Amino acid sequence: MKKIYVALTVALVALSVAGCASKPAAKEPPKEQVPTKGPNYVVIDHKTMALGGAIPDWLEIYMNGGGLRDIEALPKYKDVFVFVGEDSGTNLNALRQWATGFSVAQDMARLVSTRVQARFAGAAAGSPDDEYGRYFENVVKTASDATYSGARKEADFWVLKRYFKADGKTVDREVYDYYVLVTIDKETLKKQIDNVLNGVKTDKPLTKEQQTAVDRVKQSFYEGF
Template sequence: MKRNLIVLAVVIAFIGLAGCVSSGPTPPPAPPMAVPPFEILQHKGTTLGVAQPPAWIEASLLGPQEVEKLSGYAGKFVVTVDVTGTDLEGTQLAAQRLNADSEIARYLSIRVKDTFAGAQVGDKDMLETYMERVVKSVSEARFSGFSRSADWWVQIRWYKPDKKQTWDRDEFRVLQLYTIDKEVLNEQLRKFLDGEAAVEPKTPEKERAMEAVQNAFYEGF
């Protein structure tokens, strides 16, 4: 009889414990969805009855690397030449006058600099001059193989980052999409990396650091 009472007490205690666990504090509600930072008011296809702009448009407004994540751009490196203005005609005219080659080189130099900065390798500080020369060479270069894949214009309403959709500004933007096979671009970039490495004063430590930086560069670019 005592054994039965002990077993019953254990069962009751277990049930009570389970009840305490299940009746714990209510988890906090899921955070509200982020308010989009912008809204497309109209675009190139509006007058043609096209409701939505191409997928690359909204992606490019968040950065060219977002376009590269789209399925249609696998294996491609993307540069978006973007001109902003207060009226459509003036913005289109400015886009026509823009030197795309210079804009591509400028963007590539920024991305090269960011890739160097993000390379997780030791002894990177001793290569600061080398990396600066590579960035400068890229900014002054003219790259071959880029093709203008598309162009579009949009009128955008930007909101302030206060999660209340508070109006900030309206603007027109003309976007030109340039693409190149990553292998083709990497081959051209390799010439800058190797060319500047050839004139860099060598020490065993520097050579090891340079090799590590170059390997990390191609993985992160």
């Protein structure tokens, strides 16, 4: 009888050990960290998150490195040029005031001139100043001084980004980014930019090569705009 009792005890202990071993190990909660690909941040809050909303398509494209032309490829914006104004900081209320006070009339010239400058610079084989002579400097200045009509503030949106250090785990900082989307009918803006491109005068004549380069960009200006 004693031997049977001992045998049963050993068997019960063995079953107990086996049962413990078969239980899956408790998993640690996932740690928030920067994605292995893409920017070194995660979005931890945004304008419509509390309401179950999502980041709009135009901003998803812009935040992921897409350009204005990528936004314009969306069906909703196929007939307009788009521009994005942005500001950053740690004070959301201050950024809200900036977005509320965003003046399309005042900021449109800066947004357009930046895009005009990028168009000429992108088409240049070397230095834009060498490629286009004084025309380049003057066209950028004229574009920034011009007044543009027909643009409107389409939308605004903010996101709170948590940035990480190089290890992808240590939090570096948290920053609010506020974006304002501006749209303008393509044909309306083309007419106004054409007036700028064709109205620029230079205080020094362009060389034959420079004039050819300027004419080449002007002829296909909106293909890369």
